[in-house]
Amino acid sequence: MTAPIGLRVSDLDTPAIVIDLEIMERNLRKLADYGREHDLRVRPHTKTHKIPALARKQIDLGAAGLTVAKVGEAEVMLSAGPPELLVAYPIVGRKKLNRLMEVARKTSVTVSLDSLFVARQLSDAAREAQIEIGILAEVDVGLGRVGVAPGEALLQLIQGIDRLPRLRFEGIAFYPGMIRSLDEEGEEALKRLAQMLEGILRDLRRAGFQPKIVSGGSTPTLFHSHELPGLNEIRPGTYIFNDRNTVLAGAASLEECAASIHVTVVSTSKPGQMIIDGGSKTFSSDRQAAGSEVSFGHVLDAPEAVFTKMNEEHGFVELRRATAQFSVGDRVRIIPNHICVAMNLHETVYGVRGDVVEQVWRVEGRGKLQ
Amino acid sequence: MTAPIGLRVSDLDTPAIVIDLEIMERNLRKLADYGREHDLRVRPHTKTHKIPALARKQIDLGAAGLTVAKVGEAEVMLSAGPPELLVAYPIVGRKKLNRLMEVARKTSVTVSLDSLFVARQLSDAAREAQIEIGILAEVDVGLGRVGVAPGEALLQLIQGIDRLPRLRFEGIAFYPGMIRSLDEEGEEALKRLAQMLEGILRDLRRAGFQPKIVSGGSTPTLFHSHELPGLNEIRPGTYIFNDRNTVLAGAASLEECAASIHVTVVSTSKPGQMIIDGGSKTFSSDRQAAGSEVSFGHVLDAPEAVFTKMNEEHGFVELRRATAQFSVGDRVRIIPNHICVAMNLHETVYGVRGDVVEQVWRVEGRGKLQ
Numbered sequence: 001m002t003a004p005i006g007l008r009v010s011d012l013d014t015p016a017i018v019i020d021l022e023i024m025e026r027n028l029r030k031l032a033d034y035g036r037e038h039d040l041r042v043r044p045h046t047k048t049h050k051i052p053a054l055a056r057k058q059i060d061l062g063a064a065g066l067t068v069a070k071v072g073e074a075e076v077m078l079s080a081g082p083p084e085l086l087v088a089y090p091i092v093g094r095k096k097l098n099r100l101m102e103v104a105r106k107t108s109v110t111v112s113l114d115s116l117f118v119a120r121q122l123s124d125a126a127r128e129a130q131i132e133i134g135i136l137a138e139v140d141v142g143l144g145r146v147g148v149a150p151g152e153a154l155l156q157l158i159q160g161i162d163r164l165p166r167l168r169f170e171g172i173a174f175y176p177g178m179i180r181s182l183d184e185e186g187e188e189a190l191k192r193l194a195q196m197l198e199g200i201l202r203d204l205r206r207a208g209f210q211p212k213i214v215s216g217g218s219t220p221t222l223f224h225s226h227e228l229p230g231l232n233e234i235r236p237g238t239y240i241f242n243d244r245n246t247v248l249a250g251a252a253s254l255e256e257c258a259a260s261i262h263v264t265v266v267s268t269s270k271p272g273q274m275i276i277d278g279g280s281k282t283f284s285s286d287r288q289a290a291g292s293e294v295s296f297g298h299v300l301d302a303p304e305a306v307f308t309k310m311n312e313e314h315g316f317v318e319l320r321r322a323t324a325q326f327s328v329g330d331r332v333r334i335i336p337n338h339i340c341v342a343m344n345l346h347e348t349v350y351g352v353r354g355d356v357v358e359q360v361w362r363v364e365g366r367g368k369l370q
Numbered sequence: 371m372t373a374p375i376g377l378r379v380s381d382l383d384t385p386a387i388v389i390d391l392e393i394m395e396r397n398l399r400k401l402a403d404y405g406r407e408h409d410l411r412v413r414p415h416t417k418t419h420k421i422p423a424l425a426r427k428q429i430d431l432g433a434a435g436l437t438v439a440k441v442g443e444a445e446v447m448l449s450a451g452p453p454e455l456l457v458a459y460p461i462v463g464r465k466k467l468n469r470l471m472e473v474a475r476k477t478s479v480t481v482s483l484d485s486l487f488v489a490r491q492l493s494d495a496a497r498e499a500q501i502e503i504g505i506l507a508e509v510d511v512g513l514g515r516v517g518v519a520p521g522e523a524l525l526q527l528i529q530g531i532d533r534l535p536r537l538r539f540e541g542i543a544f545y546p547g548m549i550r551s552l553d554e555e556g557e558e559a560l561k562r563l564a565q566m567l568e569g570i571l572r573d574l575r576r577a578g579f580q581p582k583i584v585s586g587g588s589t590p591t592l593f594h595s596h597e598l599p600g601l602n603e604i605r606p607g608t609y610i611f612n613d614r615n616t617v618l619a620g621a622a623s624l625e626e627c628a629a630s631i632h633v634t635v636v637s638t639s640k641p642g643q644m645i646i647d648g649g650s651k652t653f654s655s656d657r658q659a660a661g662s663e664v665s666f667g668h669v670l671d672a673p674e675a676v677f678t679k680m681n682e683e684h685g686f687v688e689l690r691r692a693t694a695q696f697s698v699g700d701r702v703r704i705i706p707n708h709i710c711v712a713m714n715l716h717e718t719v720y721g722v723r724g725d726v727v728e729q730v731w732r733v734e735g736r737g738k739l740q
Contacts, residue, residue, distance in 0.1 A: 013465045013740050047682065069683045089683060090636045092647070092699055095383045114639050117698045145684055146637040146645055153639075177681075266460045267516040269484050269523075275516055277462070281714055282739055285655045311547075312417065312711060313439045313459060314515055328487045329462055341682060344651055344715075347737050367717050367737075369652055370383050 003350070007357040014264040014331060015278035017342060017349040021358060023258035024240060024351075031222075031239050032061040038226035043067045043086050043215070045237030046077055048340045050365030051349075054240065055080035065108075067235040071096045072368030074103045079364075084108040086136070086215075088173065088235065090118045090146065096370065097121060101129035110134030112173040112215075114146050116160040119167060126166035135161050136173040136215060139200060141193055143177040150200045155207055162209075171213030171233075172200070180289055181220050181249040190221060194228050201230045220249040243339040244298045245289040259349075260300060260333040261342065263315065265326050272320045276332060279310040283334075284341035297334040302326075307334065373720070377727040384634040384701060385648035387712060387719040391728060393628035394610060394721075401592075401609050402431040408596035413437045413456050413585070415607035416447055418710045420735030421719075424610065425450035435478075437605040441466045442738030444473045449734075454478040456506070456585075458543065458605065460488045460516065466740065467491060471499035480504030482543040482585075484516050486530040489537060496536035505531050506543040506585060509570060511563055513547040520570045525577055532579075541583030541603075542570070550659055551590050551619040560591060564598050571600045590619040613709040614668045615659040629719075630670060630703040631712065633685065635696050642690045646702060649680040653704075654711035667704040672696070677704065 009018060035042040044058045045067040055066050055077055065084035068074045074085050090113045091100055103109055104126075111133060113119055119135065126133045137157050140147030148154050154172070161169050174197075179189045197214075204211060215233035217225045225234050241259040242252040261282060267275040283296055296307040296315065302322040309316035315334075319326070326332065336342045343349065344366045351359030379388060405412040414428045415437040425436050425447055435454035438444045444455050460483040461470055473479055474496075481503060483489055489505065496503045507528050510517030518524050524542070531539050544567075549559045567584075574581060585603035587595045595604050611629040612622040631652060637645040653666055666685065669675040672692040679686035685704075689696070696702065706712045713719065714736045721729030 013463065015739050089647075090698070092634050092636050093383065114637055115698050118636075121699075140639060144640050144643070145681070145686065146639060148639050264462050266462050266488075267484050269510060269516060269518050270514050273514070277459075278739070280654065280656065280711060281737075284650065285657070285711075286650065287655070311515070312714075316515065328460070328485050329491075341650060341655075344682075345737060346739065367651075367715065369385050369648070369716065 001360050001362070003357040003360045009262070009350075009352050009355050009357060010331070012262065012350055012357065014262050015282040016262050017346050018260055018262050018333070019241065019349060019351045020258045021351045021353045023256060027239055027242065027256060027258060028057060028061055031236060034223060035234065036062065040225060040231070041213070041233040043233060043235050044240070045088070045235045046073065046365065048237040048343065049240055050076070050343055050363045051361045052077055052080040052364060053361060055082065058240070059083070067237075070368050070370060071099045071103065072370050073365045074109070075099065076365040076368060078103060078106055082107055084110065086110045086112065086235065088112045090114060091122065092118055094125070097125035101125055101131055104129070104131045104133060108134065110136060110170060112136040112138045114138040114148050114157065116157065119161050119164055123164035123167050132166050132168050134168050134170045136171055136213060137161060137169070139172050139174045141174045141176050141196055141216075142189075143175060145175070145177065147174060150196060151203065154200065155203065158204070158209055169209070171211030171215065172204075174216040176216065176218050176221060179218060179220055182224065183250070186220065190224060190227065197231065198229050219246055220251045222251060237340065241339045244335050244337045247298070248288055254298065254335070257335045259339050260335050261297070263332050263334060265328050265330045265332060268326065268328055272318065274317045274319060274326050276315040276317060277313065278334075279312050279314045281312045281345060282342070283310065283315070283336050284338060284345060285310060286338040286341050288337050297336045300333040300335060302332070371730050371732070373727040373730045379632070379722050379725050379727060380701075382632065382720055382727065384632050385652040386632050387716050388630055388632050388703070389611065389719060389721045390628045390630075391721045391723050393626060397609055397612065397626060397628060398427060398431055401606060404593060405604065406432065410595060410601070411583070411603040413603060413605050414610070415458070415605045416443065416735065418607040418713065419610055420446070420713055420733045421731045422447055422450040422734060423731060425452065428610075429453070440738050440740060441469045441473065442740050443735045444479070445469065446735040446738060448473060448476055452477055454480065456480045456482065456605070458482045460484060460508075461492065462488055464495070467495035471495055471501055474499070474501045474503060478504065480506060480540060482506040482508045484508040484518050484527065486527065489531050489534055493534035493537050502536050502538050504538045504540045506541055506583060507531060507539070509542050509544045511544045511546050511566055511586075512559075513545060515545070515547065517544060520566060521573065524570065525573065528574070528579055539579070541581030541585065544586040546586065546588050546591060549588060549590055552594065553620070556590065560594060560597065567601065568599050589616055590621045592621060607710065611709045614705050614707045617668070618658055624668065624705070627705045629709050630705050631667070633702050633704060635698050635700045635702060638696065638698055642688065644687050644689060644696045646685040646687060647683065648704075649682050649684045651682045651715060652712070653680065653685070653706050654708060654715060655680060656708040656711050658707050667706045670703040670705060672702070
C-alpha cells in the first residue's frame with residue numbers, strides 16, 4: 001500500500017521494521033542479473049518477506065515462480081499471480097492436501113518431499129481433484145534434516161514417485177544448510193557438494209531418470225550456485241533484505257542490508273547499558289549463525305555496541321565500548337540477526353526512500369503455521 | 371469462542387497450541403487461593419495468554435486488575451473489563467502516550483517507570499487529557515534491566531514523581547528475574563531479596579513515603595511471595611499454563627502444564643531422528659532457562675526424546691534413547707520451553723476437555739509490539 005503523503009521515518013512509532021527501498025531494489029536486481037548470467041531458474045523463497053507485493057517484484061524481474069514452506073503461505077502468495085508455486089515442504093494430512101489442491105486449481109504446483117508415504121497421500125488427493133502435481137525428490141546432501149540419502153534411497157523414492165498417478169517427477173531438490181559460511185572450511189564443503197551432485201546426477205541418468213530441475217543452494221552459497229554442476233534452479237530468500245547472519249556468513253556487506261529495526265531507548269538506569277523497546281517479540285531470539293561474540297543484531301548507530309541479551313519486550317545493549325551516547329527517548333536502528341523470523345513477528349513493515357516512507361506493507365504471510 | 375459441536379482434538383490440523391482446560395482451571399484456582407490466603411493483591415500479567423476471555427476468568431477469580439507490557443496489549447485487554455490496568459513498562463513517546471490516555475478514559479491506569487524523563491512526558495500527557503495516572507517506581511533488585519538502584523536514586527525518582535501534576539505515586543515495583551530456580555542458590559538469593567526489600571521500605575518510610583503497593587515476584591519465586599516482607603501485590607503470568615521452563619525452575623510439575631503444542635511427523639529419513647512440522651516459527655527459539663541438556667520442549671509422547679534443534683519450520687527430535695517409535699503422519703504433543711512467546715506466534719489456540727475441543731480462542735493480544 002502506498003504510504004500517506006508526507007509520512008517520514010521519524011513519524012513511525014517503534015519498534016518497526018524499516019526497509020530501505022534503494023538497497024532492496026539493488027539486491028533484487030543483483031540476483032536477477034546473476035540468474036540470467038548463469039542461466040539459472042530463480043524461484044525465490046517468499047518466507048523472508050511474506051509480502052505478495054514483493055513477490056510480484058521478484059516475478060517482474062524474471063523469477064520463474066515462487067517458493068513457500070506452508071500451504072497457508074501458498075494461499076497468500078496466489079495474489080502475486082505466480083506462474084508456478086513450489087511448496088518446499090512435505091505436505092502431510094488430508095486438510096492441508098485439500099487446501100493445496102485448491103491452490104493447484106489456480107496455478108501450477110510442485111511439492112518437494114522425501115517419503116513415499118507423503119507421495120502416496122499427495123497422489124490420492126491429486127487423483128480425486130483431477131489435478132497433476134509436480135514433484136521434486138528431496139535429497140539430503142549433509143544437513144541431516146529432510147531428504148533421503150543419495151544412492152539407493154533416492155532412486156527408490158524417484159521410482160516410487162514415477163509410478164504414482166497424477167504425480168509428475170520433475171527433478172531433485174536439496175539444501176546445503178550445513179555450509180554456514182564460505183570460509184576455507186565452507187569452500188571445501190562446497191567442492192565436496194559439487195562432487196556429490198555429479199555422482200547423484202550420474203546415478204540417476206544411469207537408472208534412466210533425467211531430472212528436468214536440479215534445485216538447490218543456500219544463502220551463504222548463493223552466488224556460487226553456478227559452480228555446482230547440473231544445478232539449474234535456485235530458491236533464494238534472504239537476499240532481498242540480507243541480515244546480520246548473511247554478513248557474518250560473508251555473503252553480503254552491511255551496505256547490502258535493506259532491513260533494520262527501529263527501536264527506542266526506554267531505560268538507561270544501569271550505567272554502560274541501555275534498554276530498548278524491542279526484545280525477542282520484535283527480533284526473535286534467533287542467535288547469530290557464525291562468529292564468536294554473541295550479539296542479537298548490529299547497532300547501526302553505535303557499531304561497537306553489543307546487543308547482549310533479550311527478554312520478550314526488553315533488549316539489553318551493552319555500551320561500554322561505544323562512543324555514541326544515548327538517552328531515554330532516543331531512536332536506534334538495528335540490523336537483526338535473522339530477518340525472516342523478525343518479519344514473521346510484525347503486522348506491518350515500512351518501505352522508505354531516504355527519509356520518506358513510500359510503502360506500508362501488511363505482512364500477509366506472517367504466522368501461517370499450517 | 372465456543373468450538374463447533376463435535377470437534378475433537380484429532381480434528382485439529384498441526385501445528386496447534388492445545389490447552390487442557392482442567393489443568394488450566396486448577397492452575398487459576400491454586401493461584402487465587404494462594405493470593406487470598408496470604409492477602410496478596412493479584413494483578414495477572416496477560417502477556418502469557420494474550421486472550422481477553424482468559425483475563426476475564428482471572429478477574430472473576432478475584433484478580434484486582436490486569437498487567438500488560440504494551441499500550442497495544444492494554445487496548446486489547448479493555449474488552450475483559452478490568453477494574454484497573456498496570457502497564458508494567460516505561461511508556462515513551464507521544465503516540466503511545468496519547469493511546470494510553472484513551473485507555474485511561476475507560477479504566478484506571480497505573481504505569482511503572484524508572485526515569486523522570488518518562489514521568490514528565492506522562493505527566494504532560496495526563497495534564498492535557500485531564501486524567502490521573504497511578505505510578506509505581508521501578509526498582510532494580512539485581513536483574514540489571516529496568517529499575518533504579520535502591521537508596522538515593524529511588525528516593526529521587528519518587529520525590530520527582532510526587533511533584534509532577536496528575537501523577538499519583540502508588541508504590542514500588544520490582545522483578546527478581548535473576549532468580550532462575552529455587553535451588554540452594556536461589557533460596558539464598560530470595561533471602562537477600564527479603565533483606566533488601568526491608569531496607570528499601572525502611573528508607574522510604576524514613577523519607578516520609580508510605581508505598582500503598584509493593585508489587586513484585588517472578589515465576590520461580592511465585593509461591594514464596596508471602597516470604598517477602600511488605601510485599602502486597604503479585605503479577606504472575608505463566609502460572610495459568612506453566613511450561614517446561616517453569617518445571618525446570620522447580621515451580622510447577624509436568625502435570626501442571628496446561629499447554630502443549632501438537633505437531634506432525636513429516637520426515638524420518640535420518641535414522642534415530644524425526645522431523646516435526648513445528649520449528650522456531652511455532653515454538654520460538656527460546657532456550658531452556660535452567661538445566662544442562664538442551665531441548666526445545668518436553669515430548670509428552672516420548673519423554674526420553676530430545677528436541678535438539680530447530681529451523682523456522684522444522685523441529686529436529688533425537689530419538690536414540692526413546693522407546694516409542696514414530697512414522698511420518700504421526701501426531702506428537704510437546705510442552706514448549708516458553709509458552710508466552712509461543713502464544714505470540716499463533717493466531718488461534720484451542721481449549722480442550724479430554725478429547726473434546728470446547729473453545730477456539732483468537733490470540734487477540736499477539737504481535738502487539740507498540
